[in-house]
Structure formats: structure tokens, C-alpha cells
Amino acid sequence: MEPIIEVKNVTKDYGNGRGIFNINLEIEKGKMYGFVGANGAGKTTTIRNIMGFLKPDNGKITVCGLDSWEESDKAKKYIGYVPGEISFPDLKSGTEFIKLQAELLGVTDLSYSNSLIKRLQLDITANLKRMSKGMKQKTALVVALIADPEILILDEPTTGLDPLMRVEFMEILKEEAQKGKTIFISSHLYEELEKTCDYVVLIDQGKIVEVADMNKIINREYTDLKIEFNEEKDYEKFKLLGYKIVRDQQKYKQVTVSIKKGNFNELFKTLKQYNVKFISEVKYTLENHFNEVIKKERNDKND
Amino acid sequence: MISKPLFKQSMKANRGMWFFVTFITCSMLAILILVLGNLNIDQIRGSMSDVFIKNSVESQAERQSMTYFHMSSNALDSYESNVSNVKTIRDSYLYLTTVDGDGDPSNGNQPVLTKDQAKVVMTTGKTESESASIITIIDEVEKSSTNFDDTEISNYVLNQIADAFYNELVIEEGEEAASTAKQFISKAITDFNTAKMTNSSLTTTEFATNYIPEIISNMIYEQVITYDDKQIEVSSLLTKETLYSKSSAAIISFRSQMSIKEEQITKEVNNDENFANATEEQKQAEIQKRLEMQVEPTIQEISTSLMEELPENVSNSLSELGSMNIYELVIGSIFFKIAGLLLPIIYIIMVSNNLIAGQVDSGSMAYVLSTPIKRRKVITTQMSFLILSILAMSLCTTIVGVSMLAIVGTDKIDLTYLQLLELNLGAFITMIAISGICFLASSWFNRSKNSMSYGGGLSMFFLVATILGLFGSEVIPSAMRIDAMKYFNYVSLISLFDTTAIFAGESTYMWKLLVLVGVAVVTYTISAFKFDKKDLPL
Numbered sequence: 001m002e003p004i005i006e007v008k009n010v011t012k013d014y015g016n017g018r019g020i021f022n023i024n025l026e027i028e029k030g031k032m033y034g035f036v037g038a039n040g041a042g043k044t045t046t047i048r049n050i051m052g053f054l055k056p057d058n059g060k061i062t063v064c065g066l067d068s069w070e071e072s073d074k075a076k077k078y079i080g081y082v083p084g085e086i087s088f089p090d091l092k093s094g095t096e097f098i099k100l101q102a103e104l105l106g107v108t109d110l111s112y113s114n115s116l117i118k119r120l121q122l123d124i125t126a127n128l129k130r131m132s133k134g135m136k137q138k139t140a141l142v143v144a145l146i147a148d149p150e151i152l153i154l155d156e157p158t159t160g161l162d163p164l165m166r167v168e169f170m171e172i173l174k175e176e177a178q179k180g181k182t183i184f185i186s187s188h189l190y191e192e193l194e195k196t197c198d199y200v201v202l203i204d205q206g207k208i209v210e211v212a213d214m215n216k217i218i219n220r221e222y223t224d225l226k227i228e229f230n231e232e233k234d235y236e237k238f239k240l241l242g243y244k245i246v247r248d249q250q251k252y253k254q255v256t257v258s259i260k261k262g263n264f265n266e267l268f269k270t271l272k273q274y275n276v277k278f279i280s281e282v283k284y285t286l287e288n289h290f291n292e293v294i295k296k297e298r299n300d301k302n303d
Numbered sequence: 304m305i306s307k308p309l310f311k312q313s314m315k316a317n318r319g320m321w322f323f324v325t326f327i328t329c330s331m332l333a334i335l336i337l338v339l340g341n342l343n344i345d346q347i348r349g350s351m352s353d354v355f356i357k358n359s360v361e362s363q364a365e366r367q368s369m370t371y372f373h374m375s376s377n378a379l380d381s382y383e384s385n386v387s388n389v390k391t392i393r394d395s396y397l398y399l400t401t402v403d404g405d406g407d408p409s410n411g412n413q414p415v416l417t418k419d420q421a422k423v424v425m426t427t428g429k430t431e432s433e434s435a436s437i438i439t440i441i442d443e444v445e446k447s448s449t450n451f452d453d454t455e456i457s458n459y460v461l462n463q464i465a466d467a468f469y470n471e472l473v474i475e476e477g478e479e480a481a482s483t484a485k486q487f488i489s490k491a492i493t494d495f496n497t498a499k500m501t502n503s504s505l506t507t508t509e510f511a512t513n514y515i516p517e518i519i520s521n522m523i524y525e526q527v528i529t530y531d532d533k534q535i536e537v538s539s540l541l542t543k544e545t546l547y548s549k550s551s552a553a554i555i556s557f558r559s560q561m562s563i564k565e566e567q568i569t570k571e572v573n574n575d576e577n578f579a580n581a582t583e584e585q586k587q588a589e590i591q592k593r594l595e596m597q598v599e600p601t602i603q604e605i606s607t608s609l610m611e612e613l614p615e616n617v618s619n620s621l622s623e624l625g626s627m628n629i630y631e632l633v634i635g636s637i638f639f640k641i642a643g644l645l646l647p648i649i650y651i652i653m654v655s656n657n658l659i660a661g662q663v664d665s666g667s668m669a670y671v672l673s674t675p676i677k678r679r680k681v682i683t684t685q686m687s688f689l690i691l692s693i694l695a696m697s698l699c700t701t702i703v704g705v706s707m708l709a710i711v712g713t714d715k716i717d718l719t720y721l722q723l724l725e726l727n728l729g730a731f732i733t734m735i736a737i738s739g740i741c742f743l744a745s746s747w748f749n750r751s752k753n754s755m756s757y758g759g760g761l762s763m764f765f766l767v768a769t770i771l772g773l774f775g776s777e778v779i780p781s782a783m784r785i786d787a788m789k790y791f792n793y794v795s796l797i798s799l800f801d802t803t804a805i806f807a808g809e810s811t812y813m814w815k816l817l818v819l820v821g822v823a824v825v826t827y828t829i830s831a832f833k834f835d836k837k838d839l840p841l
Contacts, residue, residue, distance in 0.1 A: 085666030
């Protein structure tokens with residue numbers, strides 16, 4: 001299937017190693033994409049290029065087949081955008097803001113956004129300047145969804161929100177995704193993405209490192225187990241048994257082994273003969289995964 | 304090319320400032336026109352020029368009084384002596400030709416002479432010119448049916464003297480002045496004769512001393528003089544009494560000065576070796592000749608006006624102050640170029656920044672640009688808003704200005720409706736040019752601080768340079784002007800708004816305004832291209 005957003009060899013060089021370099025990305029229609037990376041990794045630059053706010057030095061971006069720079073205005077018909085900076089136009093209330101934004105979008109039917117406002121329990125009559133950060137983010141989301149666009153691009157929308165609010169926010173996005181929208185959300189928090197996204201794109205130092213399929217990460221073949229022994233000799237003996245040891249901490253007499261799902265029985269049988277202090281599962285998170293990938297990537301580069 | 308909702312948004316965001324600035328500026332203009340029209344801000348300047356005008360009229364009265372006094376007393380003197388001369392000749396002639404004439408029969412066996420014989424007798428031993436006048440008088444006696452009585456002699460001599468004055472003046476002063484003098488002399492002599500009927504001991508000098516101030520004060524009181532392109536009636540400035548006393552005082556001074564000089568000259572001539580052997584008559588003639596040369600300087604000395612006494616540069620700057628156009632300074636140079644521009648320029652700086660750079664800097668432009676709208680359309684909408692809001696502001700000041708002028712009346716204030724409209728047009732175009740610069744800064748920079756400091760800084764610089772340049776410009780009287788400060792005008796864009804030309808009624812201000820239009824066109828065009836092509840950090 002033709003990707004709904006296609007980033008091809010895009011470079012935007014700000015000098016001193018800042019910017020994005022030769023980025024390639026294909027966003028499939030109807031999927032939810034997370035976009036992670038450290039501060040300054042190039043998330044916002046990539047998004048601004050997709051939005052047509054920046055002109056790429058090199059390469060080309062198409063949104064629904066439209067050039068994001070040359071035909072920026074047409075491409076915007078399909079995009080709802082929640083910017084990273086929450087700063088609203090100089091208007092009195094949220095109501096006024098939404099009304100004017102609807103006019104700009106050419107939307108006359110406000111029922112969709114009204115139902116959304118209701119669901120979010122948002123008081124849009126409030127003064128824009130006095131809104132809390134959470135309210136502002138919700139308002140920004142409503143504004144992005146007024147025209148019920150096919151694509152929703154959000155730049156770190158949950159930054160600065162409290163955990164409860166963050167969960168609620170992600171829930172709404174998940175619902176929108178389920179309705180068939182393509183969602184592209186950047187964040188530097190892995191947790192919120194791994195629970196909701198179909199794919200997570202990792203960017204580091206201006207380069208796409210990996211596009212991870214969350215299904216594969218969650219339904220991993222192996223499970224990591226951490227085992228601590230009470231006695232030194234048991235610890236030494238176990239190590240010789242040939243299990244795949246991911247981590248070895250001699251000081252604590254701990255080993256972490258990677259076990260194929262379904263092979264637990266065999267391990268437990270073996271362990272019956274050992275004096276084991278505890279066994280626990282080490283959760284394989286996106287963060288672990290990416291840390292490994294980045295470490296590997298950077299090592300490769302250095303070698 | 305214009306997005307209605309975006310225009311609406313800009314309106315909602317900036318209308319508060321617009322109303323405030325427009326209200327204050329209109330109020331300032333209204334108060335200014337009302338004050339200038341009603342409170343006679345022109346009073347001091349007016350009374351100053353009144354003093355100068357009065358002074359010049361007074362010195363004119365003095366000068367004329369003395370000139371006419373001198374002229375008429377000369378005329379009257381020669382009239383008196385001529386009349387007695389003619390009478391003597393007539394009487395002698397009649398005595399010689401008439402048997403029972405006035406002559407005493409016992410005194411002479413003199414035969415009665417014929418006309419020709421009498422002529423020969425009477426002209427014997429006389430000079431040629433004397434003989435000619437004697438013969439003329441004898442002819443007149445013969446012609447006359449009344450034997451040339453006193454009234455006829457009086458008229459005859461009067462005409463002779465008046466003609467003599469006419470002939471003397473017609474070459475130097477022209478036809479008109481000469482005939483005026485002739486009439487004046489005739490009238491003075493007639494009036495002298497009338498006065499002498501009631502007071503036979505009246506001397507010519509006494510008569511002239513009283514008579515001349517009367518005539519001169521009446522004459523000048525009726526005059527309309529032109530001062531600084533304005534017609535002023537003397538009667539509105541000075542009373543007849545003042546004019547009378549001024550001129551009579553001048554005559555008295557003149558008389559005493561002349562008598563002092565006469566004494567001096569007499570002494571000089573008597574002591575002069577060249578005249579040691581001269582006859583008394585020759586000496587007298589020399590004295591009269593020298594005295595005549597003193598008349599003009601004496602008149603000048605007595606009638607010197609206030610302005611003539613001052614050093615030239617001081618009197619020049621005083622008269623400049625008196626004739627200064629206060630409306631041009633206050634309305635043209637101060638209001639329309641400085642005071643009335645200040646708040647609109649602040650509005651322009653703030654709003655230009657709000658419309659583009661402010662929204663890019665804060666990031667709120669992202670909401671506009673995440674809708675299907677071309678950047679070109681965004682920039683033209685914001686441009687139109689800025690231009691139209693300035694136009695609306697100018698229309699308000701125009702309406703307020705025109706209605707205030709209608710209330711005050713153009714007779715109270717030296718400002719026409721056309722000038723007021725031209726001033727408003729000029730101010731509008733100046734503001735548009737400045738807004739172009741601010742708008743260019745706003746679309747060029749992504750940061751408010753840069754847009755404000757470059758666009759706003761430049762605009763403020765122009766305004767400040769105009770304020771400083773004012774002290775060196777022609778509208779400030781030279782006494783207060785600092786010439787070197789005019790160079791500030793050369794670096795200010797606002798100088799292209801030529802209020803002086805507007806007040807002078809010259810159309811040169813038009814091409815200067817066209818330059819400003821050019822500035823606006825260029826800056827707005829570059830703004831549009833720049834915003835269309837640049838990277839936006841949204």
C-alpha cells in the first residue's frame with residue numbers, strides 16, 4: 001500500500017551536527033506512529049519539514065501524494081496539527097478560537113468538535129490566557145480535530161502534563177487511531193508510546209535508527225529472567241549449564257538468562273537442585289530495546 | 304487573496320490598541336484646532352506685530368508731518384512776501400498812471416504817464432528777471448477789471464507758488480506726488496488766508512505748526528496699509544489723537560532742531576573766511592542753502608522707528624517672529640509630523656510585530672498555517688489589515704480635523720480645508736511607508752525582539768530625528784533656530800512629508816510623497832516574498 005506520508009532522503013542541516021540528515025520514513029495509513037528521541041535529536045525538525053514549515057535542503061516529503069513544501073496548503077487539508085509550543089492566537093476565549101479556526105479550515109459543522117469537547121469535559125469559554133496546561137493541550141487537540149483530518153501530527157503533546165492527564169490524552173489518541181486515522185506523535189517518553197503505538201520510530205543525532213514494530217517487541221520470543229543464588233558455588237555451577245546469559249552480576253551472585261517462551265519447565269526443574277534466593281522476570285521495554293540499539297549504533301560508528 | 308477569518312482574527316487581536324491610539328490622536332487634533340481657533344494662541348505674536356505696525360505708521364506720520372511742515376512753511380513764507388511785492392508793484396503802477404490815483408497831488412507835478420512809460424520807469428535799475436515779473440504784473444493790472452484787487456493778487460500768487468512746487472516736484476517725484484503737493488499747497492494757503500481773517504497777527508510758522516498735524520493725522524487715519532501680505536486699516540490700530548500728538552510733537556522737535564542748526568550755521572558762515580567780504584544777502588543765501596541740506600537728515604533723525612534703531616539682525620529676527628506662521632509650526636510641523644505621528648507609529652510597530660513575527664515567535668502562527676491556506680494569502684491578509692487599519696485611523700483624524708475646523712471657522716485659524724486634507728494625506732502616506740519598514744522587519748525575523756528592535760528602532764529613529772531636525776528647520780524663527788540641527792532632517796524618512804510646501808500652497812510635496820509610496824511598495828513586496836520562502840520554526 002502507498003504510504004500516506006513519505007519522507008525521502010530529507011536533509012535539513014543547521015550546522016554543528018544539528019538538524020536531520022538523509023532521513024527516510026514511510027508512514028502507513030491508519031497506523032499510529034510514535035516518534036522518540038532525546039532532546040535535540042531532530043524530532044521537531046522532522047515534523048516541521050512534514051508540515052511544510054521548513055524547506056528541506058535535500059530530499060522530498062509527500063503527504064497524501066502532495067509535496068509538503070510546494071503544495072503545503074493542499075496537504076494541510078489532510079493534516080491536523082498539535083504544535084510543540086502551546087501558544088494560542090491573541091483571542092479572548094477558547095470558543096472564539098475554535099470558531100475562527102473552523103472558519104479558516106472552512107468547516108461549518110462543529111458537531112464533531114463539540115462532541116469531543118463534551119467528552120474531554122473541556123470548558124472552552126474560559127479565557128485562553130488563564131487556561132491550565134492540560135486545558136490548553138486539550139483545546140489544541142480539539143482544534144487539530146475540528147476538520148476530522150485523516151492524519152494527526154502531534155509534537156510532544158504530553159510534555160508537562162501530569163500522569164493522569166497523560167493517560168487520558170493518550171486514550172483519546174488511541175480512539176482516534178481506532179477510527180482509522182493515521183497518527184504521528186513525538187515524545188521523549190517511551191512508556192506512553194509502547195502501550196499505544198503500532199510503530200515507534202527512533203531518531204538519534206538526526207538519523208532514523210530504527211522503526212520498531214511494537215507487536216514484535218511485546219510478543220517477543222524470549223523472556224528474560226533474573227536469578228539470584230544464595231551460595232557462590234551454585235552461582236558458578238549454574239553459569240556452566242549453557243543457558244543464554246544476557247547479564248552477569250558476580251557481586252550479587254545474579255545472572256539474567258534469556259529463555260525461549262515454553263522452555264520454562266526445563267529451567268525450573270534445573271533450579272530445583274539449586275539454592276535460589278529469587279527469580280524475577282525482567283521486562284523487556286522499548287527503552288531497553290532502544291538503548292541497546294543506540295549503544296550498538298554508536299559503537300559501530302566509533303569502530 | 305485575503306482570508307476573511309484571518310482578517311477577523313487580526314482585527315480582534317488589535318482593535319483595542321487601534322481604538323486607543325485613534326481616540327487619543329483624534330482628541331489631540333481636536334483640542335489643538337479648538338485651542339488655536341478660540342484661545343487666540345496668536346495673541347502675543349499678533350500684539351508683537353501690532354507694535355511693529357503701529358511703530359512704522361507713527362514714524363510715517365512723523366516723517367510726513369515734518370516734510371509737509373517744511374514744505375508748507377516755505378510756501379507760505381514765499382506767498383506772503385510775494386503778495387506784498389505784487390501789491391507794491393500794483394500800487395506804484397496805479398500811482399504813476401492815474402491822475403487822481405492814490406498819489407498825493409500836492410506832492411508832485413508829476414505828469415501822468417502812459418502804460419509804456421510807467422513800465423520803463425518801474426523797471427529801471429532792475430535785473431532782467433525782476434523786470435519780466437514786474438511787466439507781467441503790470442499786464443495783469445491792465446487786464447483786470449478791478450485793477451487787480453487783493454483777492455485777485457492772492458489767487459495769482461497762490462497759483463504761481465503752487466505751479467512752482469509742481470514744476471519742482473514733477474521731475475523727481477512724478478506726476479501724482481507733484482499734483483498732490485500742488486493741491487496741498489493751494490489748500491494750505493487758502494486755509495491760511497481764512498485763518499488770518501480772524502487773527503491778523505498769525506504768522507506762517509504758527510499756522511503750519513497747528514495746521515499740518517491736523518491734516519496729516521486725518522490723512523493717515525483714513526489709510527489702509529499692507530503689512531505681511533495683510534490689509535490693515537490704520538483706524539483699527541491707532542486713534543486720531545495719537546496720530547495728531549505724534550505729528551505735532553515731531554514738528555515741534557523739528558522746529559527746535561532747525562533753529563539750533565540755523566544758529567550754528569549762521570555762526571559758521573560769519574566765521575568763514577570765504578564769506579568775509581560777502582554782502583549780508585549773500586551770507587543769508589548761503590545760510591539758507593546750508594540749512595536746506597540739513598532738513599532731510601533732521602527728519603530722518605526724529606522719525607526713526609523702533610525697528611530702524613535696532614541692529615539689523617535683531618530687527619530681522621523680530622520682524623520674522625512677528626510674521627511667523629504659528630499654524631504651520633504647530634499643526635504642520637509639530638502635530639502632523641511629530642505629536643500626531645507618535646502614537647500611530649507605536650501602533651504600527653506593535654501591530655506589525657503582532658501580525659507576523661510575534662505569532663511566529665510564540666508559535667501561534669502554527670494554527671493558522673496548519674489550515675489549508677497559502678502563505679501568500681496569510682501575508683497579504685496581514686498586510687491589508689495593517690494598511691486598512693492605518694487608513695481607517697487617518698480617516699478618523701481627517702473627519703475630526705475637518706469638523707473641528709468647521710466649528711472653529713477658517714477665519715479664526717490660518718488653515719484651509721484643502722491644506723488640512725493634504726496634511727492628512729501626507730500623514731497617511733508617511734505612516735504607510737513606516738509601516739512597510741516595520742512589516743518587512745516583522746516578516747524577515749522570526750523573533751519579536753529582532754523585529755521590534757530593527758523595525759521599531761528605525762521608525763523611532765526617524766521620529767526622533769524629525770524632532771531634533773525641527774530645531775534647525777525654517778519654521779522655527781531664526782532667533783531660536785540651531786542651524787546645524789537641520790542635518791537631522793536629512794536622515795529622517797518623515798522629512799519627505801513636506802508640510803512647509805503644503806502651507807505655502809506648493810505642489811512639490813506631491814513628488815516627495817510619491818517617494819514614500821515607493822518605499823511602501825518596495826518594503827511590502829519584499830515582505831511578501833520573504834515570508835513566502837522562509838523557514839518557520841513552528
